[in-house]
Amino acid sequence: MLDFDISIWLLGILLLIMYCVYLRKKRNEEFISVFFNALFFIYILQVLRFTIFPIPIFSPTIREISSKIDILSTMNIKPFANITLNRQFYYNILLTIPFGFLLPLLRNKSIKKVLLKGIAFSISIELLQLLISFLIKFPYRTCDINDIILNTFGVFMGFVLWKLFTVILKAITKKLNLKNDKFINYILGQNNI
Template sequence: MIIDMSRELFCILFFVISVIGYIFYKKRNATIQYWIIPVFVIYLLYLLKVTLFPIFIFDQETLEKVKEGVENYLVFYQLKPFASIVNYFREGAMIQLIGNVILLSPLVVFGEIVTRGKWRITRMILLVSSVSLLIELLQLVINYSTGYPYRVADVDDLILNVTGVIITMLVLRAAKKAVSRKEESCLKIRALLYKE
């Protein structure tokens, strides 16, 4: 059996989470523009799809057939720092490297919008890094639960995710300083993001 996020499930989850988000938005009298919530929900659903799905669940007989001849090569986790990163460079898998660096950047942007940039960089890095760690732990749990490691829990993914978070934070803070010098641009961006 393969559990995957189909288009139908994606649409249902998008609708349900967006409605729940709208209810909280109205009750909390949020200061951000509402369009940010559905965009963020789409990002979260894609994040789940890219990091956790599909999940392969085989009965014992099929699992044994799948593992036949490759059992020694199945890896459930990779804990050696920089081993995968070196491998990405060696094999020219730059898309994997860049993808892991930018994977959590939208989460940082959303966090900056919601907090209005008032959180210290270290606090945001800790929060988003915790999300990265949670993803890796979920991948590990799924691997051991199913007996089939489709997604390898990798310490290098964590390193690359955190690197991307730091880069994104620095770029956002530099952009904020640059825009704040231009009052007209600053007002347009505030109107786009916040209800005044």
């Protein structure tokens, strides 16, 4: 079993440090921008932790039954087929709300760009799960169009929450006269559609 253990966390932290140094030194990003990029990076690591790991490799049971299972037959490519209001339904939405909320903080993003990136992100997860299933010759996760639909809805909800947050933040900033706060100005500066 390949799990998201300390070695993968350490690798992720090393990559995060390298990424932050790159943003500061090569792209001259402000500290606030580096902070939100780091937050987004950590979010992506968490998504990988929940959607890809653990990977059941070197399992005798899997080796025994893998020849009897057609991986493609486990895929669901019919939208809304076999969809139920269970925990998995809500988890698929909750998983990507942070994507829709955090992505506009990195760069000025319209709803269209956020949704397109969210769809691409969700498809990438499903394809990675499918690829790993083929590599280990066992459908350890199901590739499902409903996951993509629900993830995209989560991204949309995250973007709506982002817009509501910025409206509230603008009102608070005006009421408390915080126009010179660098952190708030960065956030509000990313609020153009």
